[in-house]
Amino acid sequence: MSSSSTTPQSNAPAITRISVIGAGTIGASWAALFLAHGLKVTLHDPGPDAESIARTLITQAWPALVTLGTAAPDIPWGALQFEADLEQAVAQADFVQENAPEREAFKIDLYKRMDAAAPEHTILASSTSGLHMTRLQSQCAHPERCVVGHPFNPPHLIPLVEVIGGRQTSNDTIERTMAFYRQTGKRPIRIHKEISGHVANRLQAALWREAVYLAAQGVASVEDIDTAITEGPGLRWAVFGPHMTFNLGGGQGGMARFLDHFSGPIKSWWDDLGEAPLDDATRAILLEGLTQESDGRTIEALAHERDEMLLRVLEAKRRHTE
Structure with missing residues:
Protein backbone atom coordinates (compact mmCIF):
# COMPACT_ATOMS: atom_id res chain seq x y z
CA MET A 1 0.00 0.00 0.00
CA SER A 2 1.51 3.31 -1.08
CA SER A 3 1.49 6.34 1.20
CA SER A 4 2.64 8.80 -1.48
CA SER A 5 0.05 8.25 -4.20
CA THR A 6 -3.69 8.72 -4.23
CA THR A 7 -4.10 5.93 -6.80
CA PRO A 8 -2.32 2.80 -5.57
CA GLN A 9 -2.95 -0.18 -7.88
CA SER A 10 -5.39 2.01 -9.82
CA ASN A 11 -5.58 3.95 -13.08
CA ALA A 12 -7.94 6.51 -11.57
CA PRO A 13 -6.89 10.16 -11.93
CA ALA A 14 -5.24 11.99 -9.06
CA ILE A 15 -7.58 13.38 -6.43
CA THR A 16 -7.68 17.17 -6.84
CA ARG A 17 -11.38 18.05 -6.68
CA ILE A 18 -13.28 17.42 -3.46
CA SER A 19 -17.00 17.66 -2.83
CA VAL A 20 -18.01 18.13 0.80
CA ILE A 21 -21.64 17.29 1.45
CA GLY A 22 -22.92 19.01 4.59
CA ALA A 23 -21.35 22.31 5.59
CA GLY A 24 -21.81 22.19 9.36
CA THR A 25 -19.12 21.84 12.02
CA ILE A 26 -17.64 18.62 10.60
CA GLY A 27 -18.08 19.47 6.92
CA ALA A 28 -16.57 22.94 7.24
CA SER A 29 -13.64 21.51 9.21
CA TRP A 30 -13.01 18.96 6.42
CA ALA A 31 -13.27 21.75 3.85
CA ALA A 32 -10.67 23.84 5.70
CA LEU A 33 -8.27 20.88 5.77
CA PHE A 34 -8.72 20.15 2.07
CA LEU A 35 -8.26 23.81 1.12
CA ALA A 36 -5.10 23.95 3.22
CA HIS A 37 -3.68 21.12 1.13
CA GLY A 38 -4.26 22.93 -2.14
CA LEU A 39 -7.38 21.05 -3.22
CA LYS A 40 -10.42 22.50 -4.96
CA VAL A 41 -13.50 22.16 -2.78
CA THR A 42 -17.19 22.29 -3.60
CA LEU A 43 -19.48 22.58 -0.59
CA HIS A 44 -23.11 21.49 -0.70
CA ASP A 45 -25.65 22.09 2.04
CA PRO A 46 -29.37 22.84 1.64
CA GLY A 47 -29.49 25.07 4.71
CA PRO A 48 -30.41 28.71 3.96
CA ASP A 49 -27.42 30.12 5.87
CA ALA A 50 -25.03 27.27 5.12
CA GLU A 51 -22.56 29.28 3.07
CA SER A 52 -22.10 32.09 5.59
CA ILE A 53 -21.86 29.64 8.48
CA ALA A 54 -19.30 27.51 6.66
CA ARG A 55 -17.18 30.54 5.74
CA THR A 56 -17.17 31.60 9.39
CA LEU A 57 -16.16 28.10 10.55
CA ILE A 58 -13.38 27.87 7.95
CA THR A 59 -12.10 31.29 9.00
CA GLN A 60 -12.05 30.17 12.63
CA ALA A 61 -10.21 26.94 11.78
CA TRP A 62 -7.58 28.54 9.58
CA PRO A 63 -5.19 29.99 12.23
CA ALA A 64 -4.66 26.52 13.72
CA LEU A 65 -3.77 25.14 10.29
CA VAL A 66 -1.30 27.98 9.82
CA THR A 67 0.25 27.30 13.25
CA LEU A 68 0.69 23.63 12.35
CA GLY A 69 2.42 24.60 9.12
CA THR A 70 -0.33 23.02 7.04
CA ALA A 71 -1.72 26.21 5.52
CA ALA A 72 -0.50 29.54 4.18
CA PRO A 73 -1.77 32.64 6.02
CA ASP A 74 -4.34 33.59 3.38
CA ILE A 75 -7.40 31.40 2.90
CA PRO A 76 -7.67 30.39 -0.80
CA TRP A 77 -11.32 31.36 -1.14
CA GLY A 78 -10.98 31.09 -4.92
CA ALA A 79 -10.61 27.32 -4.57
CA LEU A 80 -13.94 27.06 -2.72
CA GLN A 81 -17.36 27.13 -4.29
CA PHE A 82 -20.86 26.50 -2.99
CA GLU A 83 -23.36 24.46 -4.97
CA ALA A 84 -27.02 24.21 -4.00
CA ASP A 85 -27.73 21.24 -6.27
CA LEU A 86 -26.44 17.88 -4.97
CA GLU A 87 -25.95 16.30 -8.38
CA GLN A 88 -24.02 19.31 -9.66
CA ALA A 89 -21.93 19.36 -6.49
CA VAL A 90 -20.55 15.87 -7.14
CA ALA A 91 -20.52 15.97 -10.95
CA GLN A 92 -16.80 16.80 -11.21
CA ALA A 93 -15.53 15.46 -7.89
CA ASP A 94 -12.67 13.00 -7.53
CA PHE A 95 -13.54 12.42 -3.87
CA VAL A 96 -16.73 13.10 -1.90
CA GLN A 97 -16.71 13.55 1.88
CA GLU A 98 -20.29 13.22 3.06
CA ASN A 99 -21.42 14.68 6.42
CA ALA A 100 -25.21 14.46 6.21
CA PRO A 101 -27.50 13.78 9.20
CA GLU A 102 -27.16 10.32 10.78
CA ARG A 103 -30.41 8.92 9.38
CA GLU A 104 -29.94 5.64 7.56
CA ALA A 105 -32.86 5.89 5.13
CA PHE A 106 -31.88 9.45 4.23
CA LYS A 107 -28.28 8.45 3.58
CA ILE A 108 -29.22 5.40 1.52
CA ASP A 109 -31.13 7.68 -0.84
CA LEU A 110 -28.32 10.25 -0.74
CA TYR A 111 -25.74 7.66 -1.81
CA LYS A 112 -28.01 6.43 -4.58
CA ARG A 113 -28.23 9.99 -5.94
CA MET A 114 -24.51 10.73 -5.57
CA ASP A 115 -23.60 7.41 -7.18
CA ALA A 116 -25.77 8.22 -10.20
CA ALA A 117 -24.27 11.71 -10.61
CA ALA A 118 -20.57 11.32 -9.78
CA PRO A 119 -17.90 10.27 -12.32
CA GLU A 120 -17.00 6.61 -12.41
CA HIS A 121 -13.65 7.09 -10.64
CA THR A 122 -15.07 9.16 -7.75
CA ILE A 123 -14.80 7.78 -4.22
CA LEU A 124 -17.87 8.36 -2.04
CA ALA A 125 -16.77 8.54 1.62
CA SER A 126 -18.99 8.98 4.66
CA SER A 127 -18.13 10.67 7.94
CA THR A 128 -20.78 8.55 9.67
CA SER A 129 -19.95 7.80 13.28
CA GLY A 130 -21.88 4.56 13.47
CA LEU A 131 -23.86 3.56 10.37
CA HIS A 132 -22.73 0.61 8.27
CA MET A 133 -21.58 1.21 4.70
CA THR A 134 -23.07 -2.12 3.64
CA ARG A 135 -26.49 -0.54 4.22
CA LEU A 136 -25.63 2.89 2.80
CA GLN A 137 -24.29 1.45 -0.49
CA SER A 138 -27.17 -0.99 -0.92
CA GLN A 139 -28.99 1.04 -3.59
CA CYS A 140 -25.91 2.15 -5.53
CA ALA A 141 -25.11 0.98 -9.04
CA HIS A 142 -21.40 1.22 -8.17
CA PRO A 143 -21.22 0.23 -4.49
CA GLU A 144 -17.55 -0.72 -4.83
CA ARG A 145 -16.53 2.97 -4.61
CA CYS A 146 -18.40 3.68 -1.35
CA VAL A 147 -16.48 3.70 1.95
CA VAL A 148 -16.64 5.09 5.48
CA GLY A 149 -14.04 7.75 6.35
CA HIS A 150 -14.97 8.62 9.94
CA PRO A 151 -13.02 11.56 11.43
CA PHE A 152 -12.67 12.76 14.98
CA ASN A 153 -13.84 16.27 15.80
CA PRO A 154 -12.43 18.64 14.74
CA PRO A 155 -11.19 16.93 11.54
CA HIS A 156 -8.80 19.75 10.64
CA LEU A 157 -6.90 19.10 13.90
CA ILE A 158 -7.37 15.49 15.00
CA PRO A 159 -5.34 13.18 12.71
CA LEU A 160 -7.41 10.03 13.19
CA VAL A 161 -9.76 8.84 10.47
CA GLU A 162 -11.33 5.37 10.50
CA VAL A 163 -11.66 3.71 7.09
CA ILE A 164 -14.23 0.91 6.80
CA GLY A 165 -15.51 -0.77 3.68
CA GLY A 166 -18.96 -2.20 3.21
CA ARG A 167 -19.62 -5.68 1.92
CA GLN A 168 -19.33 -4.49 -1.69
CA THR A 169 -16.50 -1.96 -1.27
CA SER A 170 -13.44 -2.80 -3.35
CA ASN A 171 -10.00 -3.12 -1.86
CA ASP A 172 -8.77 -0.58 -4.41
CA THR A 173 -11.23 1.98 -3.03
CA ILE A 174 -9.98 1.38 0.50
CA GLU A 175 -6.33 1.69 -0.56
CA ARG A 176 -6.98 4.88 -2.55
CA THR A 177 -8.93 6.34 0.39
CA MET A 178 -6.18 5.50 2.89
CA ALA A 179 -3.55 7.04 0.61
CA PHE A 180 -5.60 10.19 0.04
CA TYR A 181 -6.15 10.77 3.74
CA ARG A 182 -2.43 10.35 4.37
CA GLN A 183 -1.75 12.94 1.69
CA THR A 184 -3.93 15.41 3.61
CA GLY A 185 -2.03 14.84 6.85
CA LYS A 186 -4.49 12.41 8.41
CA ARG A 187 -3.60 9.20 10.24
CA PRO A 188 -6.02 6.65 8.79
CA ILE A 189 -6.59 3.26 10.34
CA ARG A 190 -8.26 0.40 8.51
CA ILE A 191 -11.10 -1.35 10.29
CA HIS A 192 -11.66 -4.82 8.87
CA LYS A 193 -15.16 -5.51 10.18
CA GLU A 194 -18.26 -3.34 10.34
CA ILE A 195 -19.28 -2.83 13.95
CA SER A 196 -21.56 -0.27 15.57
CA GLY A 197 -19.61 2.84 16.55
CA HIS A 198 -16.47 1.66 14.72
CA VAL A 199 -13.38 1.47 17.01
Whole structure:
Protein backbone atom coordinates (compact mmCIF):
# COMPACT_ATOMS: atom_id res chain seq x y z
CA MET A 1 0.00 0.00 0.00
CA SER A 2 1.51 3.31 -1.08
CA SER A 3 1.49 6.34 1.20
CA SER A 4 2.64 8.80 -1.48
CA SER A 5 0.05 8.25 -4.20
CA THR A 6 -3.69 8.72 -4.23
CA THR A 7 -4.10 5.93 -6.80
CA PRO A 8 -2.32 2.80 -5.57
CA GLN A 9 -2.95 -0.18 -7.88
CA SER A 10 -5.39 2.01 -9.82
CA ASN A 11 -5.58 3.95 -13.08
CA ALA A 12 -7.94 6.51 -11.57
CA PRO A 13 -6.89 10.16 -11.93
CA ALA A 14 -5.24 11.99 -9.06
CA ILE A 15 -7.58 13.38 -6.43
CA THR A 16 -7.68 17.17 -6.84
CA ARG A 17 -11.38 18.05 -6.68
CA ILE A 18 -13.28 17.42 -3.46
CA SER A 19 -17.00 17.66 -2.83
CA VAL A 20 -18.01 18.13 0.80
CA ILE A 21 -21.64 17.29 1.45
CA GLY A 22 -22.92 19.01 4.59
CA ALA A 23 -21.35 22.31 5.59
CA GLY A 24 -21.81 22.19 9.36
CA THR A 25 -19.12 21.84 12.02
CA ILE A 26 -17.64 18.62 10.60
CA GLY A 27 -18.08 19.47 6.92
CA ALA A 28 -16.57 22.94 7.24
CA SER A 29 -13.64 21.51 9.21
CA TRP A 30 -13.01 18.96 6.42
CA ALA A 31 -13.27 21.75 3.85
CA ALA A 32 -10.67 23.84 5.70
CA LEU A 33 -8.27 20.88 5.77
CA PHE A 34 -8.72 20.15 2.07
CA LEU A 35 -8.26 23.81 1.12
CA ALA A 36 -5.10 23.95 3.22
CA HIS A 37 -3.68 21.12 1.13
CA GLY A 38 -4.26 22.93 -2.14
CA LEU A 39 -7.38 21.05 -3.22
CA LYS A 40 -10.42 22.50 -4.96
CA VAL A 41 -13.50 22.16 -2.78
CA THR A 42 -17.19 22.29 -3.60
CA LEU A 43 -19.48 22.58 -0.59
CA HIS A 44 -23.11 21.49 -0.70
CA ASP A 45 -25.65 22.09 2.04
CA PRO A 46 -29.37 22.84 1.64
CA GLY A 47 -29.49 25.07 4.71
CA PRO A 48 -30.41 28.71 3.96
CA ASP A 49 -27.42 30.12 5.87
CA ALA A 50 -25.03 27.27 5.12
CA GLU A 51 -22.56 29.28 3.07
CA SER A 52 -22.10 32.09 5.59
CA ILE A 53 -21.86 29.64 8.48
CA ALA A 54 -19.30 27.51 6.66
CA ARG A 55 -17.18 30.54 5.74
CA THR A 56 -17.17 31.60 9.39
CA LEU A 57 -16.16 28.10 10.55
CA ILE A 58 -13.38 27.87 7.95
CA THR A 59 -12.10 31.29 9.00
CA GLN A 60 -12.05 30.17 12.63
CA ALA A 61 -10.21 26.94 11.78
CA TRP A 62 -7.58 28.54 9.58
CA PRO A 63 -5.19 29.99 12.23
CA ALA A 64 -4.66 26.52 13.72
CA LEU A 65 -3.77 25.14 10.29
CA VAL A 66 -1.30 27.98 9.82
CA THR A 67 0.25 27.30 13.25
CA LEU A 68 0.69 23.63 12.35
CA GLY A 69 2.42 24.60 9.12
CA THR A 70 -0.33 23.02 7.04
CA ALA A 71 -1.72 26.21 5.52
CA ALA A 72 -0.50 29.54 4.18
CA PRO A 73 -1.77 32.64 6.02
CA ASP A 74 -4.34 33.59 3.38
CA ILE A 75 -7.40 31.40 2.90
CA PRO A 76 -7.67 30.39 -0.80
CA TRP A 77 -11.32 31.36 -1.14
CA GLY A 78 -10.98 31.09 -4.92
CA ALA A 79 -10.61 27.32 -4.57
CA LEU A 80 -13.94 27.06 -2.72
CA GLN A 81 -17.36 27.13 -4.29
CA PHE A 82 -20.86 26.50 -2.99
CA GLU A 83 -23.36 24.46 -4.97
CA ALA A 84 -27.02 24.21 -4.00
CA ASP A 85 -27.73 21.24 -6.27
CA LEU A 86 -26.44 17.88 -4.97
CA GLU A 87 -25.95 16.30 -8.38
CA GLN A 88 -24.02 19.31 -9.66
CA ALA A 89 -21.93 19.36 -6.49
CA VAL A 90 -20.55 15.87 -7.14
CA ALA A 91 -20.52 15.97 -10.95
CA GLN A 92 -16.80 16.80 -11.21
CA ALA A 93 -15.53 15.46 -7.89
CA ASP A 94 -12.67 13.00 -7.53
CA PHE A 95 -13.54 12.42 -3.87
CA VAL A 96 -16.73 13.10 -1.90
CA GLN A 97 -16.71 13.55 1.88
CA GLU A 98 -20.29 13.22 3.06
CA ASN A 99 -21.42 14.68 6.42
CA ALA A 100 -25.21 14.46 6.21
CA PRO A 101 -27.50 13.78 9.20
CA GLU A 102 -27.16 10.32 10.78
CA ARG A 103 -30.41 8.92 9.38
CA GLU A 104 -29.94 5.64 7.56
CA ALA A 105 -32.86 5.89 5.13
CA PHE A 106 -31.88 9.45 4.23
CA LYS A 107 -28.28 8.45 3.58
CA ILE A 108 -29.22 5.40 1.52
CA ASP A 109 -31.13 7.68 -0.84
CA LEU A 110 -28.32 10.25 -0.74
CA TYR A 111 -25.74 7.66 -1.81
CA LYS A 112 -28.01 6.43 -4.58
CA ARG A 113 -28.23 9.99 -5.94
CA MET A 114 -24.51 10.73 -5.57
CA ASP A 115 -23.60 7.41 -7.18
CA ALA A 116 -25.77 8.22 -10.20
CA ALA A 117 -24.27 11.71 -10.61
CA ALA A 118 -20.57 11.32 -9.78
CA PRO A 119 -17.90 10.27 -12.32
CA GLU A 120 -17.00 6.61 -12.41
CA HIS A 121 -13.65 7.09 -10.64
CA THR A 122 -15.07 9.16 -7.75
CA ILE A 123 -14.80 7.78 -4.22
CA LEU A 124 -17.87 8.36 -2.04
CA ALA A 125 -16.77 8.54 1.62
CA SER A 126 -18.99 8.98 4.66
CA SER A 127 -18.13 10.67 7.94
CA THR A 128 -20.78 8.55 9.67
CA SER A 129 -19.95 7.80 13.28
CA GLY A 130 -21.88 4.56 13.47
CA LEU A 131 -23.86 3.56 10.37
CA HIS A 132 -22.73 0.61 8.27
CA MET A 133 -21.58 1.21 4.70
CA THR A 134 -23.07 -2.12 3.64
CA ARG A 135 -26.49 -0.54 4.22
CA LEU A 136 -25.63 2.89 2.80
CA GLN A 137 -24.29 1.45 -0.49
CA SER A 138 -27.17 -0.99 -0.92
CA GLN A 139 -28.99 1.04 -3.59
CA CYS A 140 -25.91 2.15 -5.53
CA ALA A 141 -25.11 0.98 -9.04
CA HIS A 142 -21.40 1.22 -8.17
CA PRO A 143 -21.22 0.23 -4.49
CA GLU A 144 -17.55 -0.72 -4.83
CA ARG A 145 -16.53 2.97 -4.61
CA CYS A 146 -18.40 3.68 -1.35
CA VAL A 147 -16.48 3.70 1.95
CA VAL A 148 -16.64 5.09 5.48
CA GLY A 149 -14.04 7.75 6.35
CA HIS A 150 -14.97 8.62 9.94
CA PRO A 151 -13.02 11.56 11.43
CA PHE A 152 -12.67 12.76 14.98
CA ASN A 153 -13.84 16.27 15.80
CA PRO A 154 -12.43 18.64 14.74
CA PRO A 155 -11.19 16.93 11.54
CA HIS A 156 -8.80 19.75 10.64
CA LEU A 157 -6.90 19.10 13.90
CA ILE A 158 -7.37 15.49 15.00
CA PRO A 159 -5.34 13.18 12.71
CA LEU A 160 -7.41 10.03 13.19
CA VAL A 161 -9.76 8.84 10.47
CA GLU A 162 -11.33 5.37 10.50
CA VAL A 163 -11.66 3.71 7.09
CA ILE A 164 -14.23 0.91 6.80
CA GLY A 165 -15.51 -0.77 3.68
CA GLY A 166 -18.96 -2.20 3.21
CA ARG A 167 -19.62 -5.68 1.92
CA GLN A 168 -19.33 -4.49 -1.69
CA THR A 169 -16.50 -1.96 -1.27
CA SER A 170 -13.44 -2.80 -3.35
CA ASN A 171 -10.00 -3.12 -1.86
CA ASP A 172 -8.77 -0.58 -4.41
CA THR A 173 -11.23 1.98 -3.03
CA ILE A 174 -9.98 1.38 0.50
CA GLU A 175 -6.33 1.69 -0.56
CA ARG A 176 -6.98 4.88 -2.55
CA THR A 177 -8.93 6.34 0.39
CA MET A 178 -6.18 5.50 2.89
CA ALA A 179 -3.55 7.04 0.61
CA PHE A 180 -5.60 10.19 0.04
CA TYR A 181 -6.15 10.77 3.74
CA ARG A 182 -2.43 10.35 4.37
CA GLN A 183 -1.75 12.94 1.69
CA THR A 184 -3.93 15.41 3.61
CA GLY A 185 -2.03 14.84 6.85
CA LYS A 186 -4.49 12.41 8.41
CA ARG A 187 -3.60 9.20 10.24
CA PRO A 188 -6.02 6.65 8.79
CA ILE A 189 -6.59 3.26 10.34
CA ARG A 190 -8.26 0.40 8.51
CA ILE A 191 -11.10 -1.35 10.29
CA HIS A 192 -11.66 -4.82 8.87
CA LYS A 193 -15.16 -5.51 10.18
CA GLU A 194 -18.26 -3.34 10.34
CA ILE A 195 -19.28 -2.83 13.95
CA SER A 196 -21.56 -0.27 15.57
CA GLY A 197 -19.61 2.84 16.55
CA HIS A 198 -16.47 1.66 14.72
CA VAL A 199 -13.38 1.47 17.01
CA ALA A 200 -12.53 4.82 18.60
CA ASN A 201 -16.11 5.65 19.57
CA ARG A 202 -16.53 2.23 21.17
CA LEU A 203 -13.37 2.80 23.21
CA GLN A 204 -14.66 6.23 24.24
CA ALA A 205 -18.06 4.81 25.13
CA ALA A 206 -16.55 2.05 27.27
CA LEU A 207 -14.50 4.55 29.27
CA TRP A 208 -17.37 7.01 29.60
CA ARG A 209 -19.75 4.29 30.82
CA GLU A 210 -17.44 3.62 33.75
CA ALA A 211 -16.94 7.36 34.32
CA VAL A 212 -20.71 7.86 34.49
CA TYR A 213 -21.05 4.88 36.84
CA LEU A 214 -18.38 6.26 39.19
CA ALA A 215 -20.08 9.67 39.24
CA ALA A 216 -23.54 8.16 39.78
CA GLN A 217 -22.24 6.04 42.65
CA GLY A 218 -20.64 9.07 44.30
CA VAL A 219 -17.17 7.54 44.11
CA ALA A 220 -15.72 10.87 42.95
CA SER A 221 -16.94 14.16 41.53
CA VAL A 222 -17.42 14.67 37.80
CA GLU A 223 -14.47 17.06 37.76
CA ASP A 224 -12.17 14.70 39.66
CA ILE A 225 -13.08 11.81 37.36
CA ASP A 226 -12.14 13.99 34.38
CA THR A 227 -8.91 14.94 36.13
CA ALA A 228 -8.15 11.27 36.69
CA ILE A 229 -7.91 10.96 32.91
CA THR A 230 -6.36 14.29 31.87
CA GLU A 231 -3.63 14.19 34.51
CA GLY A 232 -3.09 10.44 34.35
CA PRO A 233 -3.58 7.90 31.57
CA GLY A 234 -4.76 10.53 29.08
CA LEU A 235 -1.24 11.97 28.98
CA ARG A 236 0.22 8.56 28.17
CA TRP A 237 -2.48 7.83 25.59
CA ALA A 238 -1.39 10.88 23.59
CA VAL A 239 1.86 8.98 23.01
CA PHE A 240 0.94 5.26 23.10
CA GLY A 241 -2.37 3.43 23.14
CA PRO A 242 -3.47 1.02 25.89
CA HIS A 243 -1.71 -2.04 24.49
CA MET A 244 1.70 -0.37 24.16
CA THR A 245 1.22 1.47 27.45
CA PHE A 246 0.76 -1.81 29.31
CA ASN A 247 3.59 -3.37 27.31
CA LEU A 248 5.84 -0.70 28.85
CA GLY A 249 4.20 -1.39 32.21
CA GLY A 250 5.80 -4.83 32.12
CA GLY A 251 9.30 -3.35 32.12
CA GLN A 252 11.96 -5.40 30.36
CA GLY A 253 9.58 -8.33 30.16
CA GLY A 254 7.04 -6.28 28.21
CA MET A 255 3.47 -7.46 27.80
CA ALA A 256 4.29 -11.06 28.77
CA ARG A 257 5.51 -9.96 32.18
CA PHE A 258 2.64 -7.49 32.56
CA LEU A 259 0.09 -10.26 31.91
CA ASP A 260 1.87 -12.59 34.32
CA HIS A 261 1.70 -10.05 37.12
CA PHE A 262 -1.50 -8.07 36.47
CA SER A 263 -3.95 -10.21 34.51
CA GLY A 264 -5.58 -11.38 37.75
CA PRO A 265 -6.19 -7.92 39.23
CA ILE A 266 -7.29 -6.47 35.89
CA LYS A 267 -9.75 -9.33 35.38
CA SER A 268 -11.20 -8.59 38.82
CA TRP A 269 -11.58 -4.91 37.85
CA TRP A 270 -13.30 -5.88 34.61
CA ASP A 271 -15.71 -8.08 36.54
CA ASP A 272 -16.50 -5.16 38.85
CA LEU A 273 -17.09 -2.52 36.15
CA GLY A 274 -20.51 -0.95 36.48
CA GLU A 275 -23.37 0.24 34.32
CA ALA A 276 -25.18 3.48 34.97
CA PRO A 277 -28.52 4.18 33.27
CA LEU A 278 -28.65 7.66 31.77
CA ASP A 279 -31.81 8.41 33.74
CA ASP A 280 -32.94 11.72 35.21
CA ALA A 281 -30.98 11.24 38.44
CA THR A 282 -27.72 10.46 36.63
CA ARG A 283 -28.35 13.28 34.17
CA ALA A 284 -28.70 15.73 37.07
CA ILE A 285 -25.40 14.54 38.59
CA LEU A 286 -23.57 15.01 35.28
CA LEU A 287 -25.05 18.42 34.52
CA GLU A 288 -24.37 19.76 38.01
CA GLY A 289 -20.83 18.39 37.91
CA LEU A 290 -20.11 19.92 34.52
CA THR A 291 -21.47 23.28 35.64
CA GLN A 292 -18.98 23.22 38.50
CA GLU A 293 -16.13 22.03 36.30
CA SER A 294 -16.85 24.64 33.60
CA ASP A 295 -16.59 27.37 36.24
CA GLY A 296 -18.48 29.94 34.17
CA ARG A 297 -16.71 29.22 30.85
CA THR A 298 -18.97 29.07 27.81
CA ILE A 299 -19.01 26.18 25.35
CA GLU A 300 -17.17 28.44 22.89
CA ALA A 301 -14.48 29.24 25.46
CA LEU A 302 -14.08 25.58 26.38
CA ALA A 303 -13.79 24.58 22.72
CA HIS A 304 -11.15 27.27 22.20
CA GLU A 305 -9.24 26.02 25.24
CA ARG A 306 -9.44 22.46 23.91
CA ASP A 307 -8.16 23.44 20.47
CA GLU A 308 -5.30 25.53 21.87
CA MET A 309 -4.14 22.61 24.00
CA LEU A 310 -4.56 20.19 21.09
CA LEU A 311 -2.36 22.43 18.97
CA ARG A 312 0.41 22.28 21.56
CA VAL A 313 0.16 18.49 21.80
CA LEU A 314 0.17 18.11 18.01
CA GLU A 315 3.15 20.46 17.66
CA ALA A 316 5.07 18.46 20.28
CA LYS A 317 4.30 15.20 18.52
CA ARG A 318 5.32 16.65 15.16
CA ARG A 319 8.64 17.93 16.52
CA HIS A 320 9.34 14.49 17.98
CA THR A 321 8.84 12.76 14.63
CA GLU A 322 10.75 15.29 12.47
